[in-house]
Protein backbone atom coordinates (compact mmCIF):
# COMPACT_ATOMS: atom_id res chain seq x y z
CA UNK A 1 0.00 0.00 0.00
CA UNK A 2 2.65 2.46 -0.99
CA UNK A 3 2.31 5.79 -2.72
CA UNK A 4 2.37 6.25 -6.50
CA UNK A 5 2.37 10.01 -6.14
CA UNK A 6 4.25 12.32 -3.83
CA UNK A 7 4.77 16.00 -3.14
CA UNK A 8 8.24 17.01 -4.27
CA UNK A 9 9.22 20.00 -2.21
CA UNK A 10 12.21 20.94 -4.34
CA UNK A 11 10.09 21.44 -7.46
CA UNK A 12 6.93 22.27 -5.49
CA UNK A 13 5.05 19.72 -7.62
CA UNK A 14 3.39 16.41 -7.25
CA UNK A 15 5.39 13.75 -9.09
CA UNK A 16 4.80 10.10 -9.94
CA UNK A 17 7.12 7.32 -8.80
CA UNK A 18 8.30 6.98 -12.41
CA UNK A 19 9.31 10.65 -12.42
CA UNK A 20 11.08 10.12 -9.11
CA UNK A 21 12.95 7.04 -10.31
CA UNK A 22 14.19 9.01 -13.30
CA UNK A 23 15.60 11.63 -10.94
CA UNK A 24 17.92 9.07 -9.37
CA UNK A 25 21.55 9.14 -10.43
CA UNK A 26 23.02 5.66 -10.73
CA UNK A 27 22.73 3.82 -7.47
CA UNK A 28 22.24 7.00 -5.50
CA UNK A 29 18.66 6.78 -4.19
CA UNK A 30 18.29 10.52 -3.46
CA UNK A 31 15.73 12.47 -5.47
CA UNK A 32 14.79 15.32 -3.13
CA UNK A 33 12.42 16.15 -0.31
CA UNK A 34 9.37 13.91 -0.84
CA UNK A 35 6.21 14.11 1.23
CA UNK A 36 2.87 12.46 1.23
CA UNK A 37 0.97 15.69 0.52
CA UNK A 38 1.67 19.36 0.17
CA UNK A 39 -0.92 20.27 2.83
CA UNK A 40 0.50 17.66 5.19
CA UNK A 41 3.97 19.00 4.60
CA UNK A 42 2.86 22.57 5.33
CA UNK A 43 0.97 21.57 8.50
CA UNK A 44 3.82 19.36 9.60
CA UNK A 45 1.59 16.34 10.07
CA UNK A 46 2.72 14.52 6.93
CA UNK A 47 4.97 11.59 6.22
CA UNK A 48 8.29 12.02 4.55
CA UNK A 49 8.78 9.50 1.75
CA UNK A 50 11.60 7.73 0.01
CA UNK A 51 11.71 5.92 -3.29
CA UNK A 52 11.77 2.16 -3.39
CA UNK A 53 12.78 0.53 -6.64
CA UNK A 54 11.03 -2.44 -8.23
CA UNK A 55 11.67 -5.62 -6.25
CA UNK A 56 13.11 -8.82 -7.68
CA UNK A 57 9.84 -10.45 -6.57
CA UNK A 58 7.96 -8.26 -9.08
CA UNK A 59 6.76 -5.74 -6.53
CA UNK A 60 6.26 -2.40 -8.22
CA UNK A 61 8.41 0.63 -7.53
CA UNK A 62 6.73 3.03 -5.09
CA UNK A 63 7.15 5.76 -2.56
CA UNK A 64 7.43 4.45 0.97
CA UNK A 65 7.34 6.12 4.37
CA UNK A 66 10.36 7.04 6.43
CA UNK A 67 10.04 6.12 10.07
CA UNK A 68 7.94 9.16 10.85
CA UNK A 69 8.11 11.54 13.74
CA UNK A 70 4.53 12.85 13.12
CA UNK A 71 3.15 9.39 13.41
CA UNK A 72 4.68 9.04 16.86
CA UNK A 73 3.38 12.40 17.94
CA UNK A 74 -0.16 11.25 17.05
CA UNK A 75 -0.37 13.95 14.40
CA UNK A 76 -0.50 12.11 11.15
CA UNK A 77 -1.58 12.52 7.53
CA UNK A 78 -5.38 12.44 7.23
CA UNK A 79 -5.09 10.55 3.97
CA UNK A 80 -2.97 7.88 5.57
CA UNK A 81 -5.61 7.41 8.24
CA UNK A 82 -8.24 7.37 5.52
CA UNK A 83 -6.47 4.73 3.45
CA UNK A 84 -5.89 2.60 6.55
CA UNK A 85 -9.49 2.84 7.73
CA UNK A 86 -10.79 1.98 4.25
CA UNK A 87 -8.24 -0.83 3.84
CA UNK A 88 -7.10 0.93 0.73
CA UNK A 89 -4.03 2.43 -0.89
CA UNK A 90 -2.73 5.98 -0.71
CA UNK A 91 -3.70 6.31 -4.37
CA UNK A 92 -7.25 5.53 -3.31
CA UNK A 93 -7.02 8.15 -0.58
CA UNK A 94 -5.82 10.69 -3.12
CA UNK A 95 -8.72 9.96 -5.48
CA UNK A 96 -11.13 9.96 -2.54
CA UNK A 97 -10.10 13.39 -1.31
CA UNK A 98 -9.99 14.74 -4.85
CA UNK A 99 -13.49 13.42 -5.53
CA UNK A 100 -14.66 14.91 -2.23
CA UNK A 101 -13.38 18.31 -3.32
CA UNK A 102 -14.63 17.93 -6.88
CA UNK A 103 -18.17 16.77 -6.05
CA UNK A 104 -18.68 19.36 -3.33
CA UNK A 105 -17.32 22.03 -5.65
CA UNK A 106 -19.91 21.38 -8.39
CA UNK A 107 -22.70 23.96 -8.48
CA UNK A 108 -25.93 22.44 -7.19
CA UNK A 109 -28.88 21.54 -9.44
CA UNK A 110 -26.95 22.11 -12.68
CA UNK A 111 -26.25 20.09 -15.79
CA UNK A 112 -25.16 17.39 -16.10
CA UNK A 113 -25.43 15.90 -12.60
CA UNK A 114 -28.18 18.00 -10.97
CA UNK A 115 -26.68 17.50 -7.53
CA UNK A 116 -28.82 18.15 -4.46
CA UNK A 117 -26.31 17.06 -1.87
CA UNK A 118 -23.35 14.73 -1.29
CA UNK A 119 -22.88 12.36 1.62
CA UNK A 120 -20.10 10.00 2.61
CA UNK A 121 -21.11 6.69 4.20
CA UNK A 122 -19.16 6.10 7.42
CA UNK A 123 -19.17 2.29 7.10
CA UNK A 124 -16.15 0.58 5.57
CA UNK A 125 -16.13 -1.80 2.63
CA UNK A 126 -19.03 -0.08 0.92
CA UNK A 127 -19.30 2.66 -1.69
CA UNK A 128 -17.55 5.98 -1.01
CA UNK A 129 -20.08 8.69 -1.88
CA UNK A 130 -23.82 9.10 -2.16
CA UNK A 131 -24.78 11.69 -4.74
CA UNK A 132 -28.41 12.78 -4.31
CA UNK A 133 -30.02 14.40 -7.34
CA UNK A 134 -32.61 17.18 -7.57
CA UNK A 135 -36.11 16.78 -9.04
CA UNK A 136 -34.79 17.95 -12.42
CA UNK A 137 -33.78 14.36 -13.19
CA UNK A 138 -36.02 12.56 -10.68
CA UNK A 139 -37.56 10.63 -13.56
CA UNK A 140 -34.19 8.99 -14.14
CA UNK A 141 -32.11 9.10 -10.97
CA UNK A 142 -32.62 10.20 -7.38
CA UNK A 143 -29.34 8.78 -6.09
CA UNK A 144 -26.00 7.64 -7.46
CA UNK A 145 -23.37 5.71 -5.56
CA UNK A 146 -19.74 6.44 -6.37
CA UNK A 147 -17.21 3.72 -5.69
CA UNK A 148 -13.46 4.09 -5.99
CA UNK A 149 -11.63 0.77 -6.25
CA UNK A 150 -7.93 0.05 -5.90
CA UNK A 151 -6.83 -2.60 -3.41
CA UNK A 152 -9.78 -3.38 -1.13
CA UNK A 153 -10.61 -6.97 -2.14
CA UNK A 154 -14.06 -7.01 -0.53
CA UNK A 155 -15.09 -3.88 -2.36
CA UNK A 156 -13.61 -5.13 -5.64
CA UNK A 157 -15.71 -8.27 -5.27
CA UNK A 158 -18.88 -6.37 -4.38
CA UNK A 159 -18.71 -3.48 -6.83
CA UNK A 160 -17.88 -4.77 -10.28
CA UNK A 161 -19.02 -2.16 -12.72
CA UNK A 162 -21.03 0.97 -13.40
CA UNK A 163 -24.72 0.08 -13.64
CA UNK A 164 -28.26 0.84 -12.57
CA UNK A 165 -28.53 -0.77 -9.12
CA UNK A 166 -32.29 -0.65 -8.84
CA UNK A 167 -35.06 1.71 -9.90
CA UNK A 168 -33.72 5.23 -9.77
CA UNK A 169 -30.48 4.35 -8.05
CA UNK A 170 -27.32 4.22 -10.09
CA UNK A 171 -23.74 3.25 -9.37
CA UNK A 172 -20.52 4.60 -10.84
CA UNK A 173 -17.38 2.55 -10.37
CA UNK A 174 -13.98 4.20 -10.80
CA UNK A 175 -11.30 1.53 -10.79
CA UNK A 176 -7.83 2.96 -10.47
CA UNK A 177 -5.88 -0.25 -9.91
CA UNK A 178 -4.81 -0.45 -13.55
CA UNK A 179 -3.64 3.16 -13.77
CA UNK A 180 0.12 3.72 -14.15
CA UNK A 181 1.89 5.99 -11.62
CA UNK A 182 1.79 8.86 -14.14
CA UNK A 183 -1.92 8.30 -14.74
CA UNK A 184 -2.55 8.20 -10.98
CA UNK A 185 -1.30 11.77 -10.70
CA UNK A 186 -3.77 12.90 -13.37
CA UNK A 187 -7.08 13.22 -11.49
CA UNK A 188 -8.54 15.46 -14.21
CA UNK A 189 -8.40 12.56 -16.68
CA UNK A 190 -8.49 9.45 -14.46
CA UNK A 191 -11.02 10.93 -12.04
CA UNK A 192 -13.22 13.68 -13.49
CA UNK A 193 -13.29 12.64 -17.16
CA UNK A 194 -13.85 9.04 -16.17
CA UNK A 195 -16.65 10.06 -13.79
CA UNK A 196 -18.36 12.10 -16.56
CA UNK A 197 -18.05 9.22 -19.02
CA UNK A 198 -19.54 6.78 -16.53
CA UNK A 199 -22.39 9.21 -15.79
CA UNK A 200 -23.13 9.46 -19.53
CA UNK A 201 -23.14 5.67 -19.75
CA UNK A 202 -25.48 5.42 -16.76
CA UNK A 203 -27.85 7.95 -18.28
CA UNK A 204 -27.83 6.12 -21.59
CA UNK A 205 -28.59 2.87 -19.77
CA UNK A 206 -31.49 4.56 -18.04
CA UNK A 207 -32.77 6.11 -21.27
CA UNK A 208 -32.64 2.69 -22.95
CA UNK A 209 -34.45 1.16 -19.99
CA UNK A 210 -37.16 3.86 -20.09
CA UNK A 211 -37.43 3.41 -23.87
CA UNK A 212 -37.86 -0.35 -23.37
CA UNK A 213 -40.51 0.23 -20.70
CA UNK A 214 -42.29 2.76 -22.90
CA UNK A 215 -42.15 0.41 -25.87
CA UNK A 216 -43.43 -2.49 -23.76
CA UNK A 217 -46.28 -0.29 -22.51
CA UNK A 218 -47.08 0.82 -26.04
CA UNK A 219 -47.03 -2.78 -27.21
CA UNK A 220 -49.32 -3.74 -24.35
CA UNK A 221 -51.67 -0.88 -25.20
CA UNK A 222 -51.55 -1.83 -28.87
CA UNK A 223 -52.34 -5.46 -27.98
CA UNK A 224 -55.30 -4.30 -25.87
CA UNK A 225 -56.48 -2.03 -28.66
CA UNK A 226 -56.16 -4.94 -31.09
CA UNK A 227 -58.33 -7.08 -28.80
CA UNK A 228 -60.91 -4.27 -28.60
CA UNK A 229 -60.80 -3.87 -32.38
CA UNK A 230 -61.12 -7.62 -32.87
CA UNK A 231 -64.11 -7.78 -30.49
CA UNK A 232 -65.75 -4.84 -32.27
CA UNK A 233 -65.07 -6.47 -35.63
CA UNK A 234 -66.49 -9.76 -34.39
CA UNK A 235 -69.58 -7.93 -33.08
CA UNK A 236 -70.00 -6.09 -36.39
CA UNK A 237 -69.63 -9.38 -38.28
CA UNK A 238 -72.20 -11.03 -36.00
CA UNK A 239 -74.59 -8.12 -36.50
CA UNK A 240 -74.02 -8.24 -40.24
CA UNK A 241 -74.67 -11.98 -40.27
CA UNK A 242 -77.84 -11.44 -38.20
CA UNK A 243 -79.02 -8.72 -40.61
CA UNK A 244 -78.30 -10.97 -43.60
CA UNK A 245 -80.05 -13.87 -41.89
CA UNK A 246 -83.07 -11.62 -41.22
CA UNK A 247 -83.07 -10.49 -44.83
CA UNK A 248 -82.79 -14.10 -46.02
CA UNK A 249 -85.62 -15.11 -43.69
CA UNK A 250 -87.79 -12.31 -45.09
CA UNK A 251 -86.99 -13.46 -48.63
CA UNK A 252 -87.74 -17.08 -47.70
CA UNK A 253 -91.03 -15.98 -46.14
CA UNK A 254 -91.89 -13.94 -49.19
CA UNK A 255 -90.99 -16.84 -51.51
CA UNK A 256 -93.01 -19.25 -49.38
CA UNK A 257 -96.00 -16.90 -49.51
CA UNK A 258 -95.62 -16.54 -53.28
CA UNK A 259 -95.35 -20.32 -53.65
CA UNK A 260 -98.38 -20.78 -51.43
CA UNK A 261 -100.31 -18.26 -53.50
CA UNK A 262 -99.22 -19.91 -56.75
CA UNK A 263 -100.25 -23.29 -55.36
CA UNK A 264 -103.63 -21.90 -54.35
CA UNK A 265 -103.99 -20.42 -57.82
CA UNK A 266 -103.04 -23.75 -59.33
CA UNK A 267 -105.59 -25.47 -57.10
CA UNK A 268 -108.27 -22.96 -58.10
CA UNK A 269 -107.44 -23.41 -61.81
CA UNK A 270 -107.36 -27.15 -61.39
CA UNK A 271 -110.73 -27.01 -59.67
CA UNK A 272 -112.06 -24.83 -62.46
CA UNK A 273 -110.55 -27.18 -65.07
CA UNK A 274 -112.07 -30.17 -63.29
CA UNK A 275 -115.46 -28.44 -63.30
CA UNK A 276 -115.04 -27.68 -67.00
CA UNK A 277 -113.96 -31.27 -67.69
CA UNK A 278 -116.94 -32.54 -65.74
CA UNK A 279 -119.25 -30.14 -67.61
CA UNK A 280 -117.71 -31.16 -70.96
CA UNK A 281 -117.93 -34.84 -70.08
CA UNK A 282 -121.60 -34.42 -69.15
CA UNK A 283 -122.23 -32.50 -72.37
CA UNK A 284 -120.41 -35.16 -74.41
CA UNK A 285 -122.29 -37.93 -72.71
CA UNK A 286 -125.51 -36.10 -73.45
CA UNK A 287 -124.43 -35.63 -77.08
CA UNK A 288 -123.37 -39.26 -77.35
CA UNK A 289 -126.61 -40.37 -75.80
CA UNK A 290 -128.50 -38.11 -78.26
CA UNK A 291 -126.47 -39.58 -81.14
CA UNK A 292 -127.07 -43.15 -79.97
CA UNK A 293 -130.79 -42.43 -79.61
CA UNK A 294 -130.84 -40.85 -83.11
CA UNK A 295 -128.89 -43.80 -84.54
CA UNK A 296 -131.34 -46.29 -82.94
CA UNK A 297 -134.21 -44.30 -84.38
CA UNK A 298 -132.50 -44.13 -87.79
CA UNK A 299 -131.70 -47.84 -87.83
CA UNK A 300 -135.31 -48.61 -86.84
CA UNK A 301 -136.47 -46.64 -89.92
CA UNK A 302 -133.76 -48.21 -92.10
CA UNK A 303 -134.46 -51.79 -90.91
CA UNK A 304 -138.21 -51.37 -91.53
CA UNK A 305 -137.62 -49.19 -94.62
CA UNK A 306 -140.09 -46.58 -93.29
CA UNK A 307 -140.09 -42.88 -94.05
CA UNK A 308 -140.58 -40.52 -91.12
CA UNK A 309 -141.45 -36.84 -91.60
CA UNK A 310 -139.56 -35.88 -88.43
CA UNK A 311 -136.20 -37.24 -89.64
CA UNK A 312 -135.60 -35.96 -93.16
CA UNK A 313 -132.89 -37.12 -95.63
CA UNK A 314 -130.49 -34.34 -94.61
CA UNK A 315 -130.52 -35.47 -91.01
CA UNK A 316 -130.22 -39.14 -92.09
CA UNK A 317 -127.15 -38.30 -94.21
CA UNK A 318 -125.60 -36.40 -91.33
CA UNK A 319 -125.99 -39.40 -89.00
CA UNK A 320 -124.71 -41.79 -91.66
CA UNK A 321 -121.41 -39.85 -91.73
CA UNK A 322 -120.96 -40.58 -88.04
CA UNK A 323 -121.44 -44.37 -88.51
CA UNK A 324 -119.22 -47.35 -89.29
CA UNK A 325 -118.83 -48.38 -92.94
CA UNK A 326 -121.48 -51.18 -92.97
CA UNK A 327 -124.07 -49.06 -91.14
CA UNK A 328 -123.30 -46.12 -93.40
CA UNK A 329 -123.79 -48.42 -96.45
CA UNK A 330 -127.20 -49.48 -95.15
CA UNK A 331 -128.29 -45.84 -94.53
CA UNK A 332 -127.13 -44.72 -98.00
CA UNK A 333 -129.02 -47.61 -99.54
CA UNK A 334 -132.12 -46.57 -97.61
CA UNK A 335 -131.70 -42.93 -98.74
CA UNK A 336 -131.21 -44.03 -102.38
CA UNK A 337 -134.34 -46.18 -102.29
CA UNK A 338 -136.50 -43.55 -100.63
CA UNK A 339 -135.04 -40.17 -101.78
CA UNK A 340 -132.96 -40.87 -104.89
CA UNK A 341 -129.13 -40.45 -105.42
CA UNK A 342 -128.99 -36.79 -104.26
CA UNK A 343 -128.40 -37.67 -100.57
CA UNK A 344 -125.65 -40.28 -100.89
CA UNK A 345 -122.33 -39.08 -99.53
CA UNK A 346 -118.89 -40.49 -100.15
CA UNK A 347 -118.92 -44.07 -99.06
CA UNK A 348 -115.17 -44.33 -98.62
CA UNK A 349 -114.36 -41.31 -96.52
Ligand SMILES: [Zn+2]
Nearest residue numbers: 036037040077
Ligand atom coordinates in the same frame (compact mmCIF):
# COMPACT_ATOMS: atom_id res chain seq x y z
ZN1 LIG B 1 -0.35 13.43 3.81
